[in-house]
Amino acid sequence: MQSQHFHHFDLNNDANDAHRLTNKMAYATDHSTHGRSAFAGIVAAFRERSARRRLYKDTLRELNSLSSRELSDLGLHRSMIRRIAYQAAYSA
Structure with a gap:
């Protein structure tokens, strides 16, 4: 076994190594938090799509x-119904 392949952190003697170790730990913490917010974003996007689809179907019905x-009397023709329902649900 060759010792040159292993990096040894000696926090008492090398401030640079301590700084690198701290940065890695902070990154790991940030990464973990980011994963949870990404999942929350996926759930929120799913709920928004579901709500828009429900609005489209309700308007169409x-x-x-x-x-x-x-x-x-509303100034509409039956051929316009799908477009109007789509605009109601998906337009900004």
């Missing part, structure tokens, strides 16, 4: 339930 006369 409500507009399809209207008679042609009621749609005409």
Whole structure:
């Protein structure tokens, strides 16, 4: 076994090694926290997509339930229903 392949941290004698060790520990802590926030972001994105899809389907269902006369009173044609529901759910 060759000792040159192993790095030895002597915190009492080498301030540089102590600094490198501290940086590595801080990075590991930051990385762990980042993983949890990434998961929270995935969950939030899933919930947002689900809410938008639900709004689209609800709007589509409500507009399809209207008679042609009621749609005409709103200035809409039945062929416009899908586009209007999509815009209601996915437009900013």
